[in-house]
Amino acid sequence: MPMIDPSQTIARIVLDHPAAARVFQNYRIDFCCHGDVPLPEACARAGVDPQSVSDALDHALSNPSAESNRDLRSVSTPALIGYIIDRHHGYLRDALPGLRAMTAKIALVHGDHNPKLKELGEAVTTLADSLEPHLLREEQMLFPSLMARDLDAQFVRDELERMATDHKEVGDLLFRIRALAEDFSVPEWGCGTYRACFRELEAMEGDILRHVHLENHLLMPRFMGAA
């Protein structure tokens, strides 16, 4: 019996089966900002074979890692927000300065050999410039308003809208970064920094996809009615 119902949206599939996130990332299927489509349509949009995605999903769901198996659907809103801040905001605050430096370095050293590295460096800078205030705004404005005793519906609505708009921009930048990095493939002549940089960029992509997915598809729907 298949574990996945292909008529469900891909956002729903990742909610039900967090281990599916890694598969969708590998197939360049955006489940965070364009997660509202069923699997066959998402495969068609990404130009990938639905059968091989389905096989990869079966495999991943049969062998989930401890992290990808964590089901956050039943946790309280404060616990979910705490998890997002500790796990995902914490990760980005650690990773972004190093990624800025590494992408700048490989652009400088190898930019003549691969001109896309200069654009990659600029795209990573734009992403970091956009994410850093986004994290702060969520922590200082949106999240406290969601946990307030008296919910200010208009304020929550405005902040959620702003969050979703920021997420779209982040999703577009991730797409651009993956394209400029040619799916994070390192050429033979790539040095150790090149390798480390691309490995970390791919890890960052996966972390942001899960992060935005939790905010868009688990946190936000809890307040759609109230706000």
Ligand SMILES: [Fe+2]
């Ligand atoms: Fe966030």
Ligand SMILES: [Fe+2]
């Ligand atoms: Fe966010």
